[in-house]
Amino acid sequence: xxxxxxxxxxxxxxxxxxxxxxxxxxxxxxxxxxxxxxxxxxxxxxxxxxxxxxxxxxxxxxxxxxxxxxxxxxxxxxxxxxxxxxxxxxxxxxxxxxxxxxxxxxxxxxxxxxxxxxxxxxxxxxxxxxxxxxxxxxxxxxxxxxxxxxxxxxxxxxxxxxxxxxxxxxxxxxxxxxxxxxxxxxxxxxxxxxxxxxxxxxxxxxxxxxxxxxxxxxxxxxxxxxxxxxxxxxxxxxxxxxxxxxxxxxxxxxxxxxxxxxxxxxxxxxxxxxxxxxxxxxxxxxxxxxxxxxxxxxxxxxxxxxxxxxxxxxxxxxxxxxxxxxxxxxxxxxxxxxxxxxxxxxxxxxxxxxxxxxxxxxxxxxxxxxxxxxxxxxxxxxxxxxxxxxxxxxxxxxxxxxxxxxxxxxxxxxxxxxxxxxxxxxxxxxxxxxxxxxxxxxxxxxxxxxxxxxxxxxxxxxxxxxxxxxxxxxxxxxxxxxxxxxxxxxxxxxxxxxxxxxxxxxxxxxxxxxxxxxxxxxxxxxxxxxxxxxxxxxxxxxx
Amino acid sequence: xxxxxxxxxxxxxxxxxxxxxxxxxxxxxxxxxxxxxxxxxxxxxxxxxxxxxxxxx
Amino acid sequence: xxxxxxxxxxxxxxxxxxxxxxxxxxxxxxxxxxxxxxxxxxxxxxxxxxxxxxxxxxxxxxxxxxxxxxxxxxxxxxxxxxxxxxxxxxxxxxxxxxxxxxxxxxxxxxxxxxxxxxxxxxxxxxxxxxxxxxxxxxxxxxxxxxxxxxxxxxxxxxxxxxxxxxxxxxxxxxxxxxx
Numbered sequence: 001x002x003x004x005x006x007x008x009x010x011x012x013x014x015x016x017x018x019x020x021x022x023x024x025x026x027x028x029x030x031x032x033x034x035x036x037x038x039x040x041x042x043x044x045x046x047x048x049x050x051x052x053x054x055x056x057x058x059x060x061x062x063x064x065x066x067x068x069x070x071x072x073x074x075x076x077x078x079x080x081x082x083x084x085x086x087x088x089x090x091x092x093x094x095x096x097x098x099x100x101x102x103x104x105x106x107x108x109x110x111x112x113x114x115x116x117x118x119x120x121x122x123x124x125x126x127x128x129x130x131x132x133x134x135x136x137x138x139x140x141x142x143x144x145x146x147x148x149x150x151x152x153x154x155x156x157x158x159x160x161x162x163x164x165x166x167x168x169x170x171x172x173x174x175x176x177x178x179x180x181x182x183x184x185x186x187x188x189x190x191x192x193x194x195x196x197x198x199x200x201x202x203x204x205x206x207x208x209x210x211x212x213x214x215x216x217x218x219x220x221x222x223x224x225x226x227x228x229x230x231x232x233x234x235x236x237x238x239x240x241x242x243x244x245x246x247x248x249x250x251x252x253x254x255x256x257x258x259x260x261x262x263x264x265x266x267x268x269x270x271x272x273x274x275x276x277x278x279x280x281x282x283x284x285x286x287x288x289x290x291x292x293x294x295x296x297x298x299x300x301x302x303x304x305x306x307x308x309x310x311x312x313x314x315x316x317x318x319x320x321x322x323x324x325x326x327x328x329x330x331x332x333x334x335x336x337x338x339x340x341x342x343x344x345x346x347x348x349x350x351x352x353x354x355x356x357x358x359x360x361x362x363x364x365x366x367x368x369x370x371x372x373x374x375x376x377x378x379x380x381x382x383x384x385x386x387x388x389x390x391x392x393x394x395x396x397x398x399x400x401x402x403x404x405x406x407x408x409x410x411x412x413x414x415x416x417x418x419x420x421x422x423x424x425x426x427x428x429x430x431x432x433x434x435x436x437x438x439x440x441x442x443x444x445x446x447x448x449x450x451x452x453x454x455x456x457x458x459x460x461x462x463x464x465x466x467x468x469x470x471x472x473x474x475x476x477x478x479x480x481x482x483x484x485x486x487x488x489x490x491x492x493x494x495x496x497x498x499x500x501x502x503x504x505x506x507x508x509x510x511x512x513x514x515x516x517x518x519x520x521x522x523x524x525x526x527x528x529x530x531x532x533x534x535x536x537x538x539x540x541x542x543x
Numbered sequence: 544x545x546x547x548x549x550x551x552x553x554x555x556x557x558x559x560x561x562x563x564x565x566x567x568x569x570x571x572x573x574x575x576x577x578x579x580x581x582x583x584x585x586x587x588x589x590x591x592x593x594x595x596x597x598x599x600x
Numbered sequence: 601x602x603x604x605x606x607x608x609x610x611x612x613x614x615x616x617x618x619x620x621x622x623x624x625x626x627x628x629x630x631x632x633x634x635x636x637x638x639x640x641x642x643x644x645x646x647x648x649x650x651x652x653x654x655x656x657x658x659x660x661x662x663x664x665x666x667x668x669x670x671x672x673x674x675x676x677x678x679x680x681x682x683x684x685x686x687x688x689x690x691x692x693x694x695x696x697x698x699x700x701x702x703x704x705x706x707x708x709x710x711x712x713x714x715x716x717x718x719x720x721x722x723x724x725x726x727x728x729x730x731x732x733x734x735x736x737x738x739x740x741x742x743x744x745x746x747x748x749x750x751x752x753x754x755x756x757x758x759x760x761x762x763x764x765x766x767x768x769x770x771x772x773x774x775x776x777x778x779x
């Protein structure tokens with residue numbers, strides 16, 4: 001059982017509170033973009049809302065969820081107390097202060113620059129400082145995860161680190177590497193400009209530094225879902241993890257290949273050569289490998305569960321799986337959405353093919369399917385899975401949990417699938433209103449209304465999710481107590497794990513080499529080339 | 544009753560039961576079909592949208 | 601290592617090889633498109649000062665729009681600015697190589713010519729350049745596709761593709777939507 005339940009719950013509830021607000025904004029945004037008349041529909045409000053939605057979902061929901069879940073794994077998988085819980089609380093407070101600054105600046109219209117900033121647009125400095133505080137809080141978490149694992153290894157020589165914790169530390173290390181780019185962008189360029197200390201910015205440099213962060217950050221968000229795939233879903237399905245070694249290998253591949261690929265977000269930018277774009281495109285192909293390995297390993301692990309439960313034939317095991325269990329159901333739905341999200345991503349990364357879809361609704365479709373769909377549905381499943389532990393109470397209703405998961409998956413597809421063809425036919429992102437009277441785009445109207453309906457389903461599902469969690473806290477503690485969360489056992493336990501697959505020193509060296517190869521020149525070129533700088537454009541006050 | 548607790552319950556079966564199927568043929572079939580479809584979808588986009596949209600560079 | 605785990609890893613390797621095959625097919629197609637068909641992202645590291653580009657040089661106002669030089673090379677120059685394309689309509693001939701050159705005096709913009717592979721960011725400090733051939737006549741929508749401020753949604757232009765017979769440069773080699 002975990003000891004620091006309050007710490008974990010504080011993080012997770014912060015994450016889900018941000019999520020609950022952001023999803024309402026998302027629905028309103030779909031409404032504004034649709035042909036239906038939405039209230040308060042002005043460009044100011046729309047961009048304020050998009051900035052708030054993006055920041056809350058991409059920074060607050062994710063970071064706090066990942067920190068809280070990491071603390072849970074550190075205690076439940078290692079079966080030892082968290083080192084320095086006070087520091088963990090300090091990290092939490094930093095994150096809260098940062099979040100309050102972000103919320104205050106965004107809601108007062110001082111920061112409508114999207115969560116991706118776009119200098120030379122410049123928001124209130126407090127917006128960026130708020131984000132820096134959230135990141136610094138998460139760095140404390142990273143340090144605590146590394147210390148927890150190191151201590152455990154010292155106390156348990158010769159025993160491999162439990163997979164869930166190994167993967168959590170992989171994510172902590174990935175995040176430390178990831179945040180270097182955005183930290184450099186904010187501290188050296190964006191914040192000085194926001195304070196008015198500098199009047200111009202090198203736009204190419206800021207885009208390149210942000211690209212350093214922009215891809216690996218999605219793996220930071222995604223790894224908790226993968227931890228659930230590998231260590232929770234097979235257990236819930238009554239199966240075994242097909243291969244513990246391959247699972248470790250996948251997490252290492254995420255660490256190695258998730259980072260040196262950010263230039264694929266800049267394929268359509270003028271400031272980089274086709275040479276470096278090609279190199280990072282090749283590396284992006286490699287980062288598909290751990291996901292494809294995961295799909296196989298997790299499917300094989302589930303197959304074991306289905307066969308143990310009497311499933312026969314080539315595919316009979318699928319029907320034999322215990323789909324009534326939310327973790328199993330969520331994994332199935334997540335994989336289904338992963339197909340669409342993965343497909344969209346493959347088109348995005350395909351170099352020249354990116355021109356068909358760059359900055360269109362296709363891209364929004366891709367990341368809503370893969371993040372909002374595949375990843376967030378696993379956040380829900382993880383919450384359902386660990387809440388009995390955190391509250392000491394059994395789930396009030398699995399029926400409501402399943403209904404919520406189904407509604408989420410269906411709503412996400414109803415909302416996001418049309419964006420694929422709308423994007424291909426030229427619907428661009430981040431536009432508040434379209435001229436549906438234009439005959440060339442009038443056919444978009446019904447699809448946009450469909451997206452509003454999908455958004456409505458997501459809002460209802462989110463409400464059910466919050467309700468399902470809240471109702472735990474009000475459930476009477478009966479005679480039946482939840483057992484501790486058990487992580488999936490490997491099909492072949494006791495396999496010796498090579499030292500390289502039980503630590504990260506070697507892999508950090510690899511990351512360093514890869515990042516040096518992928519990013520040294522693309523960053524250095526701005527200091528060699530010294531491109532003319534652009535004048536800062538403030539959005540927080542009229543000049 | 545269906546509870547989360549039950550999901551943590553383990554079926555203690557002999558090791559041989561785990562090896563009914565040494566090759567995960569079902570996983571190969573299911574995941575293989577999914578990826579094959581993915582490749583087909585990608586090729587459809589390549590030949591029927593990307594190439595017709597003309598040269599660019 | 602236990603024999604059983606070896607068999608598991610062998611199965612994984614079989615899977616990984618198949619996935620490598622899938623990736624190889626896609627990579628081959630991408631490389632073929634890039635090298636064989638010249639379908640590449642626009643990469644053109646060429647700088648321009650955003651603060652002076654409107655004063656003189658190729659992005660001064662009287663040089664914008666479509667121009668045919670003495671060698672017959674067709675170039676369309678557009679300035680993307682908060683919150684308009686200048687000019688808001690450009691003419692290009694069907695079935696001929698056209699080069700778009702774009703620059704921004706203020707913030708980041710971007711554009712897509714709907715239904716084609718013409719797509720580029722316009723980053724202040726750099727000239728974006730895209731070569732293409734339009735194979736069908738018609739008026740194509742060209743919206744700004746990157747958030748550039750509160751007026752972003754109003755920023756739309758048109759590319760008018762005309763049959764070669766209707767593409768008539770004036771004495772200076774210019775073609776505009778007005779004539």
